[in-house]
Amino acid sequence: MAVKELHSAPRLSALYPKALLGGLRTGGREAGGALPATEYVRGDVVVDPAQLAAYNQVCGFRLTDELPATYQHILAFPLQMALMTEKDFPFPVLGMVHVANRITQTRPVRLDEPFTLRVRAENLRPHEKGTQFDVVSELVPNASAEHHDPIWTDVSTYLRRGGGSGGDRSKGAREQLAPPAPSAIWRVPGDIGRRYAEVSGDRNPIHLHPLTARLFGFRSAIAHGMWTKARCLAAFEGRLPEAFTIDVRFKLPVFLPAKVAFTSWRTEEGWAAELWDARRPKPHLDATITAG
Numbered sequence: 001m002a003v004k005e006l007h008s009a010p011r012l013s014a015l016y017p018k019a020l021l022g023g024l025r026t027g028g029r030e031a032g033g034a035l036p037a038t039e040y041v042r043g044d045v046v047v048d049p050a051q052l053a054a055y056n057q058v059c060g061f062r063l064t065d066e067l068p069a070t071y072q073h074i075l076a077f078p079l080q081m082a083l084m085t086e087k088d089f090p091f092p093v094l095g096m097v098h099v100a101n102r103i104t105q106t107r108p109v110r111l112d113e114p115f116t117l118r119v120r121a122e123n124l125r126p127h128e129k130g131t132q133f134d135v136v137s138e139l140v141p142n143a144s145a146e147h148h149d150p151i152w153t154d155v156s157t158y159l160r161r162g163g164g165s166g167g168d169r170s171k172g173a174r175e176q177l178a179p180p181a182p183s184a185i186w187r188v189p190g191d192i193g194r195r196y197a198e199v200s201g202d203r204n205p206i207h208l209h210p211l212t213a214r215l216f217g218f219r220s221a222i223a224h225g226m227w228t229k230a231r232c233l234a235a236f237e238g239r240l241p242e243a244f245t246i247d248v249r250f251k252l253p254v255f256l257p258a259k260v261a262f263t264s265w266r267t268e269e270g271w272a273a274e275l276w277d278a279r280r281p282k283p284h285l286d287a288t289i290t291a292g
Helices: 012-024 027-031 049-059 071-084 171-176 192-200 210-214 225-234
Strands: 002-006 038-045 096-105 115-127 130-141 152-161 184-188 244-250 258-266 270-277 283-291
Touching: 012 071, 038 071, 049 071, 049 192, 049 225, 071 096, 071 115, 071 130, 071 152, 071 192, 071 225, 096 225, 192 225, 225 244, 225 270, 225 283
Parallel strands: 002 038
Antiparallel strands: 038 115, 096 152, 096 244, 115 130, 130 152, 184 258, 244 283, 258 270, 270 283
16 A cells, blocks of 8 residues: 655645535546545644544543543544545545544543554445445554554545445434433534634535535535434443443434434443434434443
8 A cells, every 4th residue: 555644734725625526526536436445544643632622522531641542533634635635546535425434442542642643445345325435544553563463443434326236224214213311311413523623624515505505406515424423422421431431323413503312321342322302202313332
């Protein structure tokens, strides 16, 4: 696999217009193709304490000198966008759906700890609604050997709709389920998309304002999937081991503003959680947390 070394974070302000042009000029991309055999690598990454504090506040985490397991995703996101907006990437970024995210940390990452980020795409495979693939992001401490195993791994699964084998056969059954008794009710403000965009850099227009969201077929702005995951993870602070995996499947979007119901329960492996629309039996995500 070829390695593309970066000395700074790619500018998202330049990548979003590139993503828009790629969506308008799909050409052969619609037919798909092989994922690029390129890994983006950025070394000597350091955390901005002010950005971390703002992130923690928006997502509901406490202020500590350890990074929440979801925080590194926003540091890897510019590399992900750079990878997915290159000409050799088989799909346009516009129209892709983030359907799942799995994060594994073998130990917490400290605020003052420099590290290297690695990002690549892999595992292109069919889906009943189209084609899906994974974008894998890894964090390796600078103090480790060059080929040391990562201490943090993020696997984001994306779906490109079209050409699949059929509809979502589980949808009807899922929507018939009654929501579980909530552990908490959260009111999600209408500006949470803009607030999360400010700290994460993810300024996808579907999250920012009802008018821009309607241009892409949504009745109002929707919350970032990674904000909902982070908010759910924050509810477990103080109850998790240092090494764990949190695996989330994103279901129906959270239309802003919203009132959502969160519930969690213990399992043999660790914890499970769900987020629902508090007014109707509509699931937003489900999550599992396993130790080790």
